[in-house]
Amino acid sequence: MDTAQLFIGLMSGTSQDGIDAALCRVRRDGDTGADHIELVDYSCTSYEPDLAYLLRAVVAEENTGLDDISYLHTHLALAFASCTAEICSRNNLKAADIAAVGSHGHTVRHAPTPRSLDGRSLGATLQLGCPSTLAQHSGLRVVADFRAADVARGGQGAPLVPIFDHAFLRDQDVDVCALNIGGIANCTILPGGCAPGDVRAFDTGPGNVLIDLAARRFFGKRYDSGGAYAAAGILAPHLLAALQREPFIAAPPPKSTGRELFNDGYLNKLLETSWQGSRAAEDLLHTLTYFTAWSIAENIRQFADPRARLIVSGGGLHNSCLMQMLSGELPEAEIVDSSACGIPSDAKEAMCFAYLAWRTLHGLPGNIPSVTGADKAVVLGGVY
Amino acid sequence: MDTAQLFIGLMSGTSQDGIDAALCRVRRDGDTGADHIELVDYSCTSYEPDLAYLLRAVVAEENTGLDDISYLHTHLALAFASCTAEICSRNNLKAADIAAVGSHGHTVRHAPTPRSLDGRSLGATLQLGCPSTLAQHSGLRVVADFRAADVARGGQGAPLVPIFDHAFLRDQDVDVCALNIGGIANCTILPGGCAPGDVRAFDTGPGNVLIDLAARRFFGKRYDSGGAYAAAGILAPHLLAALQREPFIAAPPPKSTGRELFNDGYLNKLLETSWQGSRAAEDLLHTLTYFTAWSIAENIRQFADPRARLIVSGGGLHNSCLMQMLSGELPEAEIVDSSACGIPSDAKEAMCFAYLAWRTLHGLPGNIPSVTGADKAVVLGGVY
Numbered sequence: 155m156d157t158a159q160l161f162i163g164l165m166s167g168t169s170q171d172g173i174d175a176a177l178c179r180v181r182r183d184g185d186t187g188a189d190h191i192e193l194v195d196y197s198c199t200s201y202e203p204d205l206a207y208l209l210r211a212v213v214a215e216e217n218t219g220l221d222d223i224s225y226l227h228t229h230l231a232l233a234f235a236s237c238t239a240e241i242c243s244r245n246n247l248k249a250a251d252i253a254a255v256g257s258h259g260h261t262v263r264h265a266p267t268p269r270s271l272d273g274r275s276l277g278a279t280l281q282l283g284c285p286s287t288l289a290q291h292s293g294l295r296v297v298a299d300f301r302a303a304d305v306a307r308g309g310q311g312a313p314l315v316p317i318f319d320h321a322f323l324r325d326q327d328v329d330v331c332a333l334n335i336g337g338i339a340n341c342t343i344l345p346g347g348c349a350p351g352d353v354r355a356f357d358t359g360p361g362n363v364l365i366d367l368a369a370r371r372f373f374g375k376r377y378d379s380g381g382a383y384a385a386a387g388i389l390a391p392h393l394l395a396a397l398q399r400e401p402f403i404a405a406p407p408p409k410s411t412g413r414e415l416f417n418d419g420y421l422n423k424l425l426e427t428s429w430q431g432s433r434a435a436e437d438l439l440h441t442l443t444y445f446t447a448w449s450i451a452e453n454i455r456q457f458a459d460p461r462a463r464l465i466v467s468g469g470g471l472h473n474s475c476l477m478q479m480l481s482g483e484l485p486e487a488e489i490v491d492s493s494a495c496g497i498p499s500d501a502k503e504a505m506c507f508a509y510l511a512w513r514t515l516h517g518l519p520g521n522i523p524s525v526t527g528a529d530k531a532v533v534l535g536g537v538y
Numbered sequence: 539m540d541t542a543q544l545f546i547g548l549m550s551g552t553s554q555d556g557i558d559a560a561l562c563r564v565r566r567d568g569d570t571g572a573d574h575i576e577l578v579d580y581s582c583t584s585y586e587p588d589l590a591y592l593l594r595a596v597v598a599e600e601n602t603g604l605d606d607i608s609y610l611h612t613h614l615a616l617a618f619a620s621c622t623a624e625i626c627s628r629n630n631l632k633a634a635d636i637a638a639v640g641s642h643g644h645t646v647r648h649a650p651t652p653r654s655l656d657g658r659s660l661g662a663t664l665q666l667g668c669p670s671t672l673a674q675h676s677g678l679r680v681v682a683d684f685r686a687a688d689v690a691r692g693g694q695g696a697p698l699v700p701i702f703d704h705a706f707l708r709d710q711d712v713d714v715c716a717l718n719i720g721g722i723a724n725c726t727i728l729p730g731g732c733a734p735g736d737v738r739a740f741d742t743g744p745g746n747v748l749i750d751l752a753a754r755r756f757f758g759k760r761y762d763s764g765g766a767y768a769a770a771g772i773l774a775p776h777l778l779a780a781l782q783r784e785p786f787i788a789a790p791p792p793k794s795t796g797r798e799l800f801n802d803g804y805l806n807k808l809l810e811t812s813w814q815g816s817r818a819a820e821d822l823l824h825t826l827t828y829f830t831a832w833s834i835a836e837n838i839r840q841f842a843d844p845r846a847r848l849i850v851s852g853g854g855l856h857n858s859c860l861m862q863m864l865s866g867e868l869p870e871a872e873i874v875d876s877s878a879c880g881i882p883s884d885a886k887e888a889m890c891f892a893y894l895a896w897r898t899l900h901g902l903p904g905n906i907p908s909v910t911g912a913d914k915a916v917v918l919g920g921v922y
Contacts, residue, residue: 202656212604219599220647223607224662228690229655263604271613272586276671278608285920286686287660298920302670306612536669536682536920 155516156184159253160194162241162294163508164234166260166283172200175237176504177245180512189321191509195245196501199237205229212282213262223262223282230260231287238292249293254537256511257298258503259283264301266310277305289538296538297511303535304521309528310410316342316355316525317513318506323495324348329459332492334502335361335470338412339450342525343458355525356407358453359400360416361470364442367421372435381475384443387436396428397445407457408527443476451483460484467492467499510534539566539900543637544578546625546678547892548618550644550667556584559621560888561629564896573705575893579629580885583621589613596666597646607646607666614644615671622676633677638921640895641682642887643667648685650694661689673922680922681895687919688905693912694794700726700739700909701897702890707879708732713843716876718886719745719854722796723834726909727842739909740791742837743784744800745854748826751805756819765859768827771820780812781829791841792911827860835867844868851876851883894918 158181165174177195182188201209205226212218212226238255242248259281266277285298301311319332319342330344339361343354362377369378378384402411429438454460464487470476471491481489492499510520519531542565549558561579566572585593589610596602596610622639626632643665650661669682685695703716703726716726723745727738746761753762762768786795813822838844848871854860855875865873876883894904903915 204655208655215603220596220607220664221649221662223604224647224649224664225653225655225660227664228660228662228686229653229658231690232658232660263608265605265608269609269613271588271592271609274613274616276609276612276616278605278612278668280604280608280611284662284686284690286683286918287690290687290690290916296920299670299922302612302668303674303922306615306668306671306674532674534670536680536922538683538687538920 155182157181158190159512160247160251161253161508161511162238162255163504163506163511164237164255164257165504165507166230166258167503172198173233173237174198174501174504175241176501176508177241178505178508180509189509191322191505192496193498193501193505195241196498196504197237197241198500199233199240201233205233209260227282227284228287230283231285232291234283234288235291238294252294254295254297254511254515255288255292256300256507256509257283257285257288257296258300258507259298264311266305266312277311279305279311285536285538297514297535298538299536300507300510300520300534303532304526304528307521307528307530307532309521309523309526311526313340313342313355313525314510314520315503315506316353316522317350317520318509320344320348320350320353320522321509322497323465325463329462331454331458331462331464333450333464333466335450335466335468335476337361337363337366338416339446339468339470341450341453341458350522350531351524353522353525354407356453356457357410359403359411359449360446361468362473363413363416364421365439365446365473365476367418368435368438368442372438377469378439378443378473381443381473383436383439384473384475385440387434387438387440389444390429390433390437390441393424393428393438393441394445396424397441398448403449403452404456443473444479447476447479447483450480454484454487461486463488463490465490465492465495467497467502471499540568541565543896544631544635545637545892545895546622546639547888547890547895548621548639548641549888549891550614550642551887556582557617557621558582558885558888559625560885560892561625562889562892564893573893575706575889576880577882577885577889579625580882580888581621581625582884583617583624585617589617593644611666611668612671614667615669616675618667618672619675622678636678638679638681638895638899639672639676640684640891640893641667641669641672641680642684642891643682648695650689650696661695663689663695669920669922681898681919682922683920684891684894684904684918687916688910688912691905691912691914691916693905693907693910695910697724697739697909698894698904699887699890700737700906701734701904702893704728704732704734704737704906705893706881707849709847713846715838715842715846715848717834717848717850719834719850719852719860721745721747721750722800723830723852723854725834725837725842734906734915735908737906737909738791740837740841741794743787743795743833744830745852746857747797747800748805749823749830749857749860751802752819752822752826756822761853762823762827762857765827765857767820767823768857768859769824771818771822771824773828774813774817774821774825777808777812777822777825778829780808781825782832787833787836788840827857828863831860831863831867834864838868838871845870847872847874849874849876849879851881851886855883
């Protein structure tokens with residue numbers, strides 16, 4: 155463990171647009187016991203058209219059956235193998251140089267809520283991207299299927315990033331909050347010098363989701379680039395008050411949410427009840443952005459430490475307006491871009507699965523029961 | 539490898555009626571290099587009603603979706619874990635006594651024919667029964683997902699039993715034919731003293747399938763018990779001649795068939811064209827049974843050795859009429875019940891997956907390319 159080994163982490167995100175691959179050097183310092191990870195290279199590869207089409211169809215269950223699911227399983231793995239081949243080739247690495255690939259696969263169903271059959275209750279999670287196929291076509295050892303063991307132990311099978319945050323972002327003295335602003339915003343709370351068992355993680359509420367929905371509807375854009383629309387507007391207090399009544403924000407952790415709550419219907423209802431159509435759409439963007447910043451800050455004030463070091467990753471990092479508002483809400487916090495800590499935001503999830511593969515090969519557990527709700531910490535995944 | 543280790547093989551057959559579990563002692567003799575397997579205990583456990591219902595629905599794709607597939611994946615594993623717990627308990631074994639479980643899982647789709655996406659072609663196979671869940675709930679190391687690596691190497695992912703036949707049924711001097719008479723009959727040809735690369739395996743044609751279909755239609759029975767109906771009839775030459783024109787029988791190996799050829803429609807067409815309705819149904823059974831025996835024998839005469847040792851397993855073994863006819867067709871063959879070789883017929887497949895788990899843990903390949911069509915022999919499955 156003292157010698158650095160190369161791992162490739164692979165992540166196929168739920169946005170279904172492509173595969174993130176992170177080539178990482180991982181080692182544990184024999185003296186301090188601290189783990190180290192270094193990102194050597196990173197790639198993001200879009201799905202080719204046939205595979206993208208099949209993936210979307212299977213996930214949406216559009217007249218797809220077991221045949222489609224099975225072929226998706228193997229063809230995703232072929233696409234993963236192309237990514238590992240490319241990242242090896244451009245770094246002049248042979249298969250023998252790579253200790254293993256940590257492959258998350260593509261989640262087609264995550265259902266940790268137990269279903270009861272014949273008096274036995276258990277949740278379920280299903281990732282596609284056949285590990286045997288990946289191993290055969292990449293020539294690399296593969297560690298895969300990371301979520302199922304945690305679900306089998308009664309956990310939510312998520313989030314798995316906190317053990318990575320604990321290993322690489324915690325501080326001996328300062329409280330750290332690793333904040334990821336994706337569609338939904340989530341944070342890992344790392345008290346100064348904490349052990350894995352002290353780590354907590356939860357969703358704070360919307361990340362970019364409401365902003366993106368409004369940007370699409372009123373400006374025909376996928377997102378509010380740099381927060382420019384929001385910056386051009388002013389606050390709509392009536393709408394903000396309605397948003398701030400959302401019970402999820404003040405609910406105590408553990409808690410998680412998703413697009414089943416914060417979606418088009420949610421925005422529609424808000425606009426109907428609390429919005430004057432005569433106002434500029436920029437004001438809507440401003441208010442939604444402010445609410446997003448406030449909801450993150452409110453969670454940190456209530457459930458963590460408002461003077462914590464806030465290490466931020468995710469697309470929200472690129473929204474300057476959002477980041478300024480967040481800073482305004484948490485004036486005592488030290489706000490840091492994750493990249494400055496050696497963890498570039500885009501590569502973070504893929505790096506996490508490289509690290510989890512390293513942990514599995516060294517017989518170390520990968521889940522944190524205080525975070526997932528599992529009844530114990532276990533070694534995750536299978537080795538192919 | 540020289541020390542015997544205990545393995546449990548688990549098989550959930552395509553008949554969807556339950557789980558076979560075989561507790562085996564496996565070792566390799568350091569001096570001779572020969573592998574040895576001993577069946578310690580065997581159990582066959584029916585599925586409980588909820589799981590049986592869900593399994594049938596998912597396999598038949600009756601309004602089932604990703605949710606059902608995912609829960610089936612975990613709940614099958616819970617049922618597998620019950621089987622390992624029971625077989626351990628009744629043999630006073632602790633988890634630490636078992637080296638590993640070899641779990642085949644339940645095949646919900648086997649589609650080795652390549653499908654092309656974005657210019658890449660590959661087949662697919664999907665077994666359910668989540669290995670992580672089985673490992674967590676049994677407390678045992680699990681080896682699973684045996685077929686995918688062979689499919690990834692361009693093979694059919696089947697049959698996998700021939701490496702087991704080669705290890706435990708071959709003879710140094712005598713040609714052996716390991717014949718399994720299930721719904722379809724298949725054989726593994728093991729020339730005297732052969733290496734794995736000399737092994738061939740193929741389907742010979744119908745096993746019990748036509749006999750069972752006729753027994754159900756004319757006598758309302760699931761099968762012709764002991765071959766009693768067949769024994770009470772006489773040969774219908776016109777029907778036999780029609781059956782013997784089936785091109786599959788004379789086609790040279792490699793070849794495989796299934797219920798997509800030999801099914802109700804096949805029987806209907808035969809009855810329409812080649813059967814006088816005035817004849818006794820016993821004559822039909824007699825003729826179908828004779829055709830089955832003849833088709834097996836014809837394959838052995840044409841493509842193997844009519845004086846081989848025929849080691850028989852499968853349900854057909856219990857049909858005395860069929861076995862007598864087979865013996866009559868191959869008068870020089872030595873016909874042996876698989877049980878007499880230490881491989882009880884019912885336990886054979888589950889024993890095979892115990893042995894394949896042993897091979898995987900020792901880094902030994904599990905497929906035979908000359909049999910599956912894969913481009914090389916590879917270590918099968920993943921270790922959880």
